[in-house]
Amino acid sequence: MKFSDIVEQLGMAETSSLEAQPNLDPAIVGVTAIQDSLPDTISYVEGQQFAPYIQTTANAALVLPVDEALQAQADAQGIAWISTQQPRLGFARVIALFYQPFQLSPGIHPTAIIDPTATIGKNVAIGPYATIQANVTIGDNVCIHPQVVIYPEAQIGAGTTLHASCIIHERAQIGERCVIHAGAVIGSEGFGFVPTAQGWEKMHQSGIVVLEDQVEIGCNTAVDRPAVGETRIGHNSKLDNLVHVAHNCQLADNCVLAAQVGLAGGVELDSLVVLGGQVGVANNAKIGKGAQAGSKAGLHSSVPAGSVMMGTPASPYRTYLKSSAIYNRLPEMHRTLKHLQKQVADLEQRLGQIDK
Incomplete structure (x- = not known):
């Protein structure tokens, strides 16, 4: 693919080297990271830590921010470039020109087990040993990899x-253009038990899980159904591997949950919430629009919109930084405190002798 074809198909370039150097139009065969560059490939630069690589890269082309200094460096190296306000997004779209995830060809593998009451749409691909049970509805252009159970x-x-091997439990509703990765379980039973004099009695989970359109669920993630009502994952939300979403959780649109996040029952996330790896959120907490929590934060109560939280228990980012600075000085402060306590005790003893 010629560089000029990429510029045309990308459709988001503020400017490009073609304007001044129309003959600098290399053939591009793939994409690489700039620090692992190869000839005849394209990469991107975002952030000053990657800018020095422009001097040594083997890339034939780069996606750059709108920065005349970086453009001049690329020109000096004979590198074709595209400039855009969002170089990482631009590069993501370039990758899509060269790579598409593996999909099965339409058709039903002879080892698949499909209940006769299931409704199967057009151009559906169903892989080996998939199991589709009674009254399931499969839309058009769905791809079901091996050993999926619905x-x-x-x-x-x-x-x-x-x-492969993901499981969709009864009555779950999966929207359009969703991606559910290997080993994920959607609609598993919520953790519901009632204490009695004899021990714990199970509360059956009769609710459902709803995934709205364009949701992506990572490998080995579990989204539990509730006793009543629904657990809902909002439009275009993205869940990483090993995430747990408990019963009755409600996620609005465009939420992002990194690996090993755990949401307890009844948690509500407003739109655009971002939770870093291993964040835990307590029962029924409400996290406001656009709030963020750093890795391993423990959110024990509701969080206002736009907050940035860190630590366990979580506190606002700036407070956390101040607390962390103090925490690292605790041994020194402890020694100082013991010394001051001894001085105070000595002074009290002397004052007591004077009073006598």
């Missing part, structure tokens, strides 16, 4: 991909 009455929206 329980009765589940609904799978058009264009969704279910990767």
Whole structure:
């Protein structure tokens, strides 16, 4: 693919080297990271830590921020470039020109087990040993990889991909163009038990899980159904591997949860919430729009919109930094305190002798 073709298909360049050097139009065969560059490939620069690589890269082309100094460096090295306000987004779209995830060809593998009451749409691919149970509805252009299990009455929206060995439990509703990665479980039983004099009695989980359109679920993630009502993951939200979403949680649109996040029952996330790895959120906490929590933060109560939280228990980012600075000085402060306590005790003893 010629560099000029990439510029045209990308459609988001503020400017490019083609304007001044139309003959600098290399053939591009793939994408690489700039620090691991190869000839005839394209990469990107975002952030000053990667800018020095422009001097040594083997890349034939780069996606750059709108920065005349970086553009001049690329020109000096004979590198074609595209400039955009969002170079990482631009590079993501360039990758899509060269790479598409593996998908099965439409058709049903002879080892797949499909209940006769299931409804299967057009151009559906169903891989080996997949199991589709009674009254399941599969939309058009769905791809079901090997050993997927879909329980009765589940609904799978058009264009969704279910990767190998994921499980969709009964009555779950999966939207259009979702991606559920290997080993994920959607609609598993919520953790519901009632204490009695004899011990714990199970509360059956009769609710459902709803994934809205364009949701992506990582490997080995579990989204639990509730006793009543629904657990909902909002439009275009992205969950990493090993995330746990408990019963009755409600995620609005465009939330991002990194690996090993755990949401207890009834948690509500407003739109655009970002939770770093291993963040834990307590029962029924409400996290406001655009709030963020750093890795391993423990959110024990509700968080206002736009907050940036860190630590366990979580506190606002600036407070956390101040507390962390003090924490690292605790041994020194402890020694100082013991010394001051001894001085105070000596002074009290002397004052006591004077009073006598």
